[in-house]
Amino acid sequence: MSETLLEAPGDGVALIRLNRPQVRNALNQTVREQLAEHFAALATDPAVRCIVITGDERAFAAGADIRDMAERGAVEMYLRSNHRLWGVIAACPKPVIAAVNGFAWGGGCELAMHADLIIAGEGASFAQPEIRVGIMPGAGGTQRLTRAVGKFQALRMLLTGAPVAAREALAMGLASEVVADAEVLPRALELASNIAAMPPLAVQQIKEVVLAGQDASLDTALLLERKAFQLLFDSRDQKEGMRAFLDKRAPHYQGC
Template sequence: MSAVLLERPTASIGLLRLNRPEVRNAIDDTVRALLVDHLAALDADPDIRCVIVTGGEKVFAAGADIKAMSVMSAADMAASPAAAAYAAIRAFRKPVIAAVCGFALGGGCELAMHADIIVAGEGAKFGQPEIKVGIMPGAGGTQRLPRAVGKFKAMKLLLTGDFISAREADGLGLVSEVVPDAEVLPRALALATAIAGLPPIAAREIKRAVLEGADLPLADGLALERRAFVQLFDTKDQKEGMMAFLEKRPADFKGE
């Protein structure tokens, strides 16, 4: 069976499920390649408006595959396709929800941080424990974590390798919301369904403005936002949304 399963809970939602329970969903080059392939297909599919990434009931992903990395040299790691894979994941244009139960550690935490929304179960644990095996995060942990929780909280997690609970992660701003473990996937599906019912072009532009604007000076970010805002007035969805509002009826967004 594939290490990453693609499911279609509805016509407009794609669900990617990490499926290596024997190694606690450790992320290796095969998993990354499958994620890239599936995301490329979902990005090109006009019917798909939102994607959920999840793991198992007890482990989202416990990190990278340490067994595979233990024999690698610096040259081996430099030649790894991992960096290109994560770049492709970052480039995915549609909203992504991470549905996290259990451990999201190391590469698993980094994968979750690639999402736009994180729904965590009450029993979830987050952390970047790479320092405990002699390395450091290599898929964005030193960059995304400080942006999410601030320098000092991030430094404590990165330099100690300690884990934090879902409630602690929520308090730090690392997750969007915390729900009972049994409700993680249903809640993610509910959010995905709500997003899928909204105009997909606007959703993509919101995501692009937030991600690209985060690394720009404020004036440049505001200019980026304004350009995207103006361009949306040439979409049929804008006309439909505003007419539906004025006519007090549900809007029917076509992604046009």
């Protein structure tokens, strides 16, 4: 059985499920490789406009598979080139929504932070507990977490390994919404459908500019925003959207 499952729950929406329930969806090398393959394919699929990634009701992903790493050496870890696999997810031009129930710990927290929106259940928790097994985050946990919640909250999590509950994660800026546990995936799919109905070029330009601009100077980021704004006036979707607004009808966006 595949350790990740790919589904098409609605128009323009792809759903990736982590499928290792026996180990609370811990991330081994096979899962990382399959995720990279899925994201590479979905990034260029014109039928897909938004991607949802989830686990199950017990765990989004409880971290990296310790059994898969415990006896590895530095050179072996280096030769895995896992940063390239994570990079495929980070480079996805389409919006990604993480639907998080239960544990999003270690690599699971890092995977959730690769998303653009995080919908968390009331019972979800987030943690970077790598320090408790003698290492540190290695897939962006120190950097993405600090950018999301700031230095002081990030270091509290990183240096203690302590988890934070969903409501605290929301207050810190580590989640977009918190909903009842049973509503996590339905809410994520609802948001994905809403985004999939938007003009794809504008959606992708918004994501690109936000991500590129967050580490640039304000002047540079505003320049990126301005150029992307101007570029969209050459799209058919811009004409369709504004004409539909003036005609008082629903627009039909084609992504061109």
